[in-house]
Amino acid sequence: MWIMIKSIFSLVVEQVNYLGMAIRLAIYDTKANNAHKYLGNFWEILDPLFQVLTYAIIFGGGFRQSAPVEGTPYFVWMSVGFSAWYLVNQGFSDTIRSIQTQIFMVKNVKFPVSVLPTIRVLQVFPAVCSISIVAFISMALTGHFHVSIYWIQIIYYMFAALVMLFFLGIFSATINILIPDYDLAIRQVLRLLFFVSGILFEPAKGNAFNSLIYYISRVNPFYYIVNGWRDTFLFDRWFWNSPLQLTMFWLEIGIFAVIGTHLYLKFKDQLIDFI
Amino acid sequence: MDNTKKQYMVSARSITKNFQLYANQSEKLKSTFLGNTADANFWALRGLSFDVEPGDVVGIVGTNGSGKSTLLNILSGVIPQTSGTLELNGSIGVVAINEGLNWDLTGRENIRLKQLMMGKTNKEIDEAMPDIIEFSELGEFIDQPVKDYSNGMRAKLGFSIVTHNDPDILIVDEALSVGDSNFSNKALSKIREFIAEKKTIFFVSHDLEQVREFTNKVMWIQYGEMRDFGPMKQVTDEYETFVKDLNAMSDEERDTFVSNQKHNQQIFTLAQLQDKLSLNGHNKEDVEARTAIRSFQGFKAIPLYTALTVLFGLMALVVYNYLLKG
Numbered sequence: 114m115w116i117m118i119k120s121i122f123s124l125v126v127e128q129v130n131y132l133g134m135a136i137r138l139a140i141y142d143t144k145a146n147n148a149h150k151y152l153g154n155f156w157e158i159l160d161p162l163f164q165v166l167t168y169a170i171i172f173g174g175g176f177r178q179s180a181p182v183e184g185t186p187y188f189v190w191m192s193v194g195f196s197a198w199y200l201v202n203q204g205f206s207d208t209i210r211s212i213q214t215q216i217f218m219v220k221n222v223k224f225p226v227s228v229l230p231t232i233r234v235l236q237v238f239p240a241v242c243s244i245s246i247v248a249f250i251s252m253a254l255t256g257h258f259h260v261s262i263y264w265i266q267i268i269y270y271m272f273a274a275l276v277m278l279f280f281l282g283i284f285s286a287t288i289n290i291l292i293p294d295y296d297l298a299i300r301q302v303l304r305l306l307f308f309v310s311g312i313l314f315e316p317a318k319g320n321a322f323n324s325l326i327y328y329i330s331r332v333n334p335f336y337y338i339v340n341g342w343r344d345t346f347l348f349d350r351w352f353w354n355s356p357l358q359l360t361m362f363w364l365e366i367g368i369f370a371v372i373g374t375h376l377y378l379k380f381k382d383q384l385i386d387f388i
Numbered sequence: 389m390d391n392t393k394k395q396y397m398v399s400a401r402s403i404t405k406n407f408q409l410y411a412n413q414s415e416k417l418k419s420t421f422l423g424n425t426a427d428a429n430f431w432a433l434r435g436l437s438f439d440v441e442p443g444d445v446v447g448i449v450g451t452n453g454s455g456k457s458t459l460l461n462i463l464s465g466v467i468p469q470t471s472g473t474l475e476l477n478g479s480i481g482v483v484a485i486n487e488g489l490n491w492d493l494t495g496r497e498n499i500r501l502k503q504l505m506m507g508k509t510n511k512e513i514d515e516a517m518p519d520i521i522e523f524s525e526l527g528e529f530i531d532q533p534v535k536d537y538s539n540g541m542r543a544k545l546g547f548s549i550v551t552h553n554d555p556d557i558l559i560v561d562e563a564l565s566v567g568d569s570n571f572s573n574k575a576l577s578k579i580r581e582f583i584a585e586k587k588t589i590f591f592v593s594h595d596l597e598q599v600r601e602f603t604n605k606v607m608w609i610q611y612g613e614m615r616d617f618g619p620m621k622q623v624t625d626e627y628e629t630f631v632k633d634l635n636a637m638s639d640e641e642r643d644t645f646v647s648n649q650k651h652n653q654q655i656f657t658l659a660q661l662q663d664k665l666s667l668n669g670h671n672k673e674d675v676e677a678r679t680a681i682r683s684f685q686g687f688k689a690i691p692l693y694t695a696l697t698v699l700f701g702l703m704a705l706v707v708y709n710y711l712l713k714g
Binding site: 357 | 466490493510686695
C-alpha cells in the first residue's frame with residue numbers, strides 16, 4: 114500500500130520537476146500549430162470566445178430567454194461556469210490522444226511519458242484566461258464584480274482541477290493506446306456530460322428524469338469544478354460547506370489515480386509496441 | 389570514469405526480441421493481460437550478448453532482415469526487448485534517414501523541438517541555432533517544412549541536430565549513404581571527432597568499404613543470431629565470404645536456405661536459448677535470470693484490489709448518505 118502511495122506521489126513530483134520544460138513545450142507546440150494560419154495564435158482565443166457567445170445567444174438571449182440564476186444574470190452565471198468547463202472538458206479531451214501523438218517525440222530522449230498529458234492541459238490555459246476575462250467583464254458590467262476573501266479558494270479549485278486532469282489524463286492516454294476506440298467513446302460521453310455538468314442550466318430535482326440528472330450532477334467531478342468556480346466568484350460559499358461532494362470528488366480522483374498509475378507503470382515501456 | 393574497473397559503455401546479455409503476430413486487435417489486447425497467446429511468433433533476435441567499451445566504433449553488418457534495425461531500436465530505447473538485459477552508460481543519439489523528424493514542421497522548428505526535449509531553454513537554443521543550421525547546409529530550406537526536403541537534406545538535418553546534442557553513444561544507421569559526397573565527408577570528419585573524444589559509435593552500413601574504413605570492431609548478425617563479434621578485419625572477411633557463398637547459390641538453393649533460417653526464427657523458444665547457455669557453462673540461476681521474460685509490473689494485485697475496494701466502499705457510503713438526506 115505504501116509503495117502505491119509513493120509511486121502515485123512520485124508521478125506528481127515528476128510533473129512539478131518537469132513543469133518548466135512542459136511549459137516551454139506547450140508554448141512551442143501551440144505556436145507551431147498556429148504558425149501557418151493567418152490569424153495565428155489569435156485562434157486560441159477566438160475559438161473559445163465564439164463557443165461562449167453561441168451559448169449566450171441561444172440560451173441567454175434570442176431563442177430562449179433564461180431567468181437569472183440565484184439573482185445572477187444568466188450570461189454572467191453561464192460564462193463563469195463555462196471558463197471552468199472549458200478547462201476540464203477541453204483539457205481532458207486533449208489528454209486522451211496526448212501520448213499517442215507525442216510518443217515519437219520522446220524516443221531516444223530522457224523525458225518521462227507521463228509529462229505528455231500535462232503539456233496538453235497547459236495548452237488550454239490561454240483559452241481559459243480569455244473566457245475568464247469575458248466573464249469578469251460581464252460581472253463588472255452587471256455590477257456583480259465584488260472581490261472578496263472567497264476568491265482565495267480558486268487556488269483550491271484550480272488545484273483540484275489540475276489533479277483531476279492529470280490522473281484522468283494519464284489513465285485515458287494509456288487506455289487509448291491499448292484500446293483505440295476509447296477516444297471516440299469518451300467523446301460521446303462528454304457530449305452528454307455537458308448537460309449534466311450544470312453549464313447551461315442548474316440541475317434541480319423534479320420529476321424522475323430531472324432528479325436523475327440532479328443526482329448524476331452531484332457525483333460528477335466536472336460539475337464539482339464548475340460549481341466551485343461559481344461558488345468562488347459569484348455565490349461566496351466556502352468549499353468545506355459541501356463536505357459530501359468534496360469527499361465524493363476526491364474519492365473519484367483516488368480511484369483514477371490508482372488505476373491510472375497502475376496502467377501507466379505497467380505499460381509505459383511497451384506503449385510503442387501498440388502503436 | 390572508474391579506472392580500476394573496466395567499464396563498458398554498452399553491455400548486453402542474451403537479448404531477444406519476439407514479434408507476436410496476431411490475427412486482430414482484440415487478440416493483441418488479450419495477450420497483454422494473459423501473456424503470449426499469439427498464433428505465430430517471429431524471433432527477430434535470438435540471444436545477443438556483447439560488451440562495448442568507450443571509444444569503440446562498432447560496425448554492424450548482416451543481410452537484409454537479419455535483425456540489425458531491431459537491435460538498433462532496442463539500443464536506442466524505441467522498443468523494449470523481450471528478454472535479456474541491456475545496460476547503457478550514457479546518452480544516446482541516433483542518426484538515421486527518417487529518424488525523429490516531424491515532417492509537418494520546418495527544419496528550424498524541428499531543431500527547436502529536439503533541443504527543448506533535451507531540456508534546453510529557449511535562450512540556449514537561440515545561441516546554438518546558427519551553428520546547427522550552418523552545419524546542416526540547408527540554407528533557405530531551413531524554413532520550409534521537412535516534407536518538402538529530399539532524403540539527403542533530411543539526413544543532413546538529422547545529423548546536425550543529433551551531433552550538436554553531444555551524445556555519449558552515437559548510432560549511425562545508413563544515414564551517410566544518402567547525402568552527397570561533400571556532406572558525407574563533413575559528416576565523417578565529425579564522426580572522427582567523436583572517435584577522438586572516445587565516444588562509442590555504432591555504425592550500420594551496407595557499404596563494406598565504409599565499414600572497413602571507420603570501425604575497429606564489427607558485429608555480424610545473421611537471422612537474429614550473433615555470428616561473430618570481433619576485430620574488424622576478421623569479421624568483415626568472414627561476412628564477405630558468407631555473402632559470396634550466398635550469391636553463388638542458385639536461386640532455388642538460396643530460397644530454401646533463407647526460408648529454413650526464417651522457419652528457425654519462428655519455432656525458436658527461450659528453452660532453446662537456455663539449453664545453449666547451459667552448454668556454454670552458465671549455471672542454472674544465471675541461465676534463468678538471463679532468459680526471464682522482461683515483465684512490466686504495475687502494482688501488486690492484492691494492494692491494488694484492496695485500495696479500489698476501500699475507495700469504492702467509501703463512495704457507496706457517500707452516495708447512501710446523499711440519498712438518505714436527499
